[in-house]
Amino acid sequence: MKKKITNLALVNNKTYEAAKTANLHHYDISSALQTTLDFNELIAIFCDKIQAMIPHNGVLYRNPLFNLEYHTGISTRHSCSYSLSLEEQSLGELKLMRQQRFSDKELNYLETLLCCLIYPLKNATLYRQALQMAYTDPLTKTKNRTAFNDTIEREYRLANRNANHLSLIFLDIDWFKTINDSCGHEGGDTALTSVANLIKDSVRGSDLVFRYGGEEFVVLLSETNLEDAGIIAERIRMAIENHTLAYGLEILNMTASLGVSSLRGNDSIESLINRADSAMYQAKMNGKNNVKLAK
Numbered sequence: 001m002k003k004k005i006t007n008l009a010l011v012n013n014k015t016y017e018a019a020k021t022a023n024l025h026h027y028d029i030s031s032a033l034q035t036t037l038d039f040n041e042l043i044a045i046f047c048d049k050i051q052a053m054i055p056h057n058g059v060l061y062r063n064p065l066f067n068l069e070y071h072t073g074i075s076t077r078h079s080c081s082y083s084l085s086l087e088e089q090s091l092g093e094l095k096l097m098r099q100q101r102f103s104d105k106e107l108n109y110l111e112t113l114l115c116c117l118i119y120p121l122k123n124a125t126l127y128r129q130a131l132q133m134a135y136t137d138p139l140t141k142t143k144n145r146t147a148f149n150d151t152i153e154r155e156y157r158l159a160n161r162n163a164n165h166l167s168l169i170f171l172d173i174d175w176f177k178t179i180n181d182s183c184g185h186e187g188g189d190t191a192l193t194s195v196a197n198l199i200k201d202s203v204r205g206s207d208l209v210f211r212y213g214g215e216e217f218v219v220l221l222s223e224t225n226l227e228d229a230g231i232i233a234e235r236i237r238m239a240i241e242n243h244t245l246a247y248g249l250e251i252l253n254m255t256a257s258l259g260v261s262s263l264r265g266n267d268s269i270e271s272l273i274n275r276a277d278s279a280m281y282q283a284k285m286n287g288k289n290n291v292k293l294a295k
């Protein structure tokens with residue numbers, strides 16, 4: 001006769017209550033984490049929810065993939081840190097800090113609670129990546145026109161509220177049709193990417209460079225007046241003029257025409273854009289390869 005083996009779990013009132021409490025905590029934390037796709041908010045909610053069970057004085061969260069850092073509270077002697085990941089996708093590093101050592105019991109409990117954070121962080125990652133794709137020009141990897149429209153709205157509001165300068169540079173590559181005709185569309189694409197990189201290298205932060213469309217780029221310069229924006233535009237113009245691009249057997253020497261405008265008291269976003277665009281057109285009319293400041 002076969003021997004029947006039965007595994008019986010011993011459940012008494014104490015273990016039952018402990019498991020019930022742990023499940024309630026998991027449920028409570030998971031529900032709260034469903035309310036946002038923002039990394040900082042997720043970490044803040046999680047740490048707030050576990051504070052009563054695992055008291056801590058400081059939190060540091062780093063996510064190098066998106067260049068994110070969230071820091072609150074104080075840095076102390078004792079800490080515990082976790083590299084969070086799911087299916088080989090890094091979800092950042094979380095560090096909790098406090099004056100006393102974390103006990104093994106607390107660490108074990110923290111590790112089970114961290115499971116609640118993994119999928120919300122994964123969703124936040126997917127959301128960020130989707131946003132980045134929607135805002136990025138796939139060819140040049142600069143931000144696209146949608147991103148420009150959103151960014152200028154925000155910068156315009158900020159500049160008006162704080163009475164700050166705000167300037168725009170419109171740039172159009174000269175004779176681009178000829179480049180396409182002599183090197184083919186792929187050569188034209190290479191030239192566009194090269195110009196995008198030259199612009200990014202000539203300004204303070206690459207995040208303010210946008211591909212406006214075709215062979216046209218925009219640089220948005222916050223806290224910069226017309227004169228300084230003109231100097232930056234001239235630096236970009238020279239960087240393009242002094243760069244030689246070898247494409248197959250072709251040697252490409254490119255130039256660009258640039259128009260600059262700066263925010264005035266009665267400007268709308270449209271009038272600011274139109275003045276930079278007209279100045280760029282005048283630069284073309286002046287013989288190309290020059291910078292024109294809008295009056």
Ligand SMILES: Nc1nc2c(ncn2[C@@H]2O[C@H](COP(=O)(O)OP(=O)(O)OP(=O)(O)O)[C@@H](O)[C@H]2O)c(=O)[nH]1
Nearest residue numbers: 172173174175176177178180185186188189214215
């Ligand atoms: N390779 C490539 N070409 C593009 C892209 N977008 C627009 N173009 C080309 O850019 C060219 C723009 O030509 P035009 O508007 O005549 O301008 P241009 O030859 O630069 O003349 P000027 O602006 O007066 O100096 C057209 O041939 C478009 O087909 C792109 O993504 N890749």
